[in-house]
Amino acid sequence: MTSRPVSAAEIESLAIGAWILGTGGGGSPYYALLNMRKLYREGMVVSLLDPQALADDDLVAVVSNMGAPLVGQERLTDPKTIARAVTMMEAHLGRKFRAVMSVEIGGGNAIQPFMAAALLGLPVVDADAMGRAFPEAQMTSFAIHDLQPWPLTLADVRDNGVVVAQAASWKWMERLSRTACVAVGSIAGTCKAPRTGREVKDCAILYTTTKAIRLGEVVQAARRAHRDPIDAVVDAEGGRHIFGGKVVDVARRTTEGFLRGRATLEGLDGDRGARFELAFQNEFAVGWRDGAPVVMTPDLICVMDALSGEAVGTEVIRYGQRVKVIALPAPPVLLTPKGLEHVGPRAFGYDLEFRSVFGPAAAPGPAPGPSAAPARGTSP
Numbered sequence: 001m002t003s004r005p006v007s008a009a010e011i012e013s014l015a016i017g018a019w020i021l022g023t024g025g026g027g028s029p030y031y032a033l034l035n036m037r038k039l040y041r042e043g044m045v046v047s048l049l050d051p052q053a054l055a056d057d058d059l060v061a062v063v064s065n066m067g068a069p070l071v072g073q074e075r076l077t078d079p080k081t082i083a084r085a086v087t088m089m090e091a092h093l094g095r096k097f098r099a100v101m102s103v104e105i106g107g108g109n110a111i112q113p114f115m116a117a118a119l120l121g122l123p124v125v126d127a128d129a130m131g132r133a134f135p136e137a138q139m140t141s142f143a144i145h146d147l148q149p150w151p152l153t154l155a156d157v158r159d160n161g162v163v164v165a166q167a168a169s170w171k172w173m174e175r176l177s178r179t180a181c182v183a184v185g186s187i188a189g190t191c192k193a194p195r196t197g198r199e200v201k202d203c204a205i206l207y208t209t210t211k212a213i214r215l216g217e218v219v220q221a222a223r224r225a226h227r228d229p230i231d232a233v234v235d236a237e238g239g240r241h242i243f244g245g246k247v248v249d250v251a252r253r254t255t256e257g258f259l260r261g262r263a264t265l266e267g268l269d270g271d272r273g274a275r276f277e278l279a280f281q282n283e284f285a286v287g288w289r290d291g292a293p294v295v296m297t298p299d300l301i302c303v304m305d306a307l308s309g310e311a312v313g314t315e316v317i318r319y320g321q322r323v324k325v326i327a328l329p330a331p332p333v334l335l336t337p338k339g340l341e342h343v344g345p346r347a348f349g350y351d352l353e354f355r356s357v358f359g360p361a362a363a364p365g366p367a368p369g370p371s372a373a374p375a376r377g378t379s380p
Helices: 006-020 030-041 079-094 113-118 171-182 196-205 208-224 229-237 337-344
Strands: 004-006 048-049 057-067 099-102 152-155 162-164 189-191 240-255 260-265 276-282 283-289 292-296 300-305 323-327
Touching: 006 030, 006 208, 006 300, 030 113, 030 229, 057 079, 057 113, 057 171, 057 196, 079 113, 079 152, 079 162, 079 189, 099 113, 099 162, 152 171, 162 171, 229 300, 229 323, 240 276, 240 283, 283 300
Parallel strands: 057 099
Antiparallel strands: 004 048, 057 189, 152 162, 152 189, 240 260, 240 323, 260 276, 276 283, 283 292, 300 323
8 A cells, every 4th residue: 555545434533543542642632533524524535655655755744733731622723733834844944745744643643644634735644753642752763763853843823933943952852842832822733853754664653543543443343342442442452451440539730831640540340449540741651559550651551431431631531530541562662771761651750660561671672871851759
């Protein structure tokens, strides 16, 4: 397959699957999905491009919404904003893009490239740079591979536009772009550093859009068969059940362009009598059972509504909700020593040695470099 049209039904499946892969973040896909329904009703159809079909010197726009998910519930998504971030980058580079892709396949950011592609007449590359969602610029496979972090363009709904022409490091790119994002209200459309076709093929996480669509279809098939969709997801992805319970406390705040906080669960059924705490920074990062860490990033920590099987975002998890916590395997690049520097628990400030619920602590990979972040404690 070089490219193929993505049906309206597949966009629906993508929204379901991406919300699960978002591990609580990436922004709710609901408003982006409404936009795509409208665009498809107007006759627009987006094509999905096999990354292997890219020429080595093709240029790919890497897009996402940036900011705090809670703000995204109040300031609605507009396809023109993300499209403008792309055209701003083309103007800055003096060169046109061959295609567009998402920086993260999690949540609403999986649909952002489809909105841009629909307006710009470009295909979407079947790939991303996380295989899930993460909150910061340096938490990507492109950063793990030491690719250039700049330039970046940022656009908001007020017609503000910012170009970060250069940054000393991935951390500096995160700091500079986050400052601009906070200034415009903690939500903005961004076009990240452009990637060549060769860089996408060598350094991106491939075929994740297809994976998200397939995962959504698994959930839809389970519902039609009156089967538990959470069990279906675990079976399809080789996941693990971690905890089931009722949310008894949620503390969250929007600060520095992130949604930070924790949620506390009291166990039900087989987990009755136990307590489970989840810490999050946009996405769920660490889970403790009775004070002991049992699941942590980069393993995908997915919270799902026990009744509907819908994924639950950090901005909408609420008191009294009955949920199940599951873990899904992370892409291998995130499990390398260098990958763990960028996305392991210490990158989020938790002084924890990564232990995957799926096996060894780290897969073979590049030698580690400098520490990604100072530790700030071992419990929420």
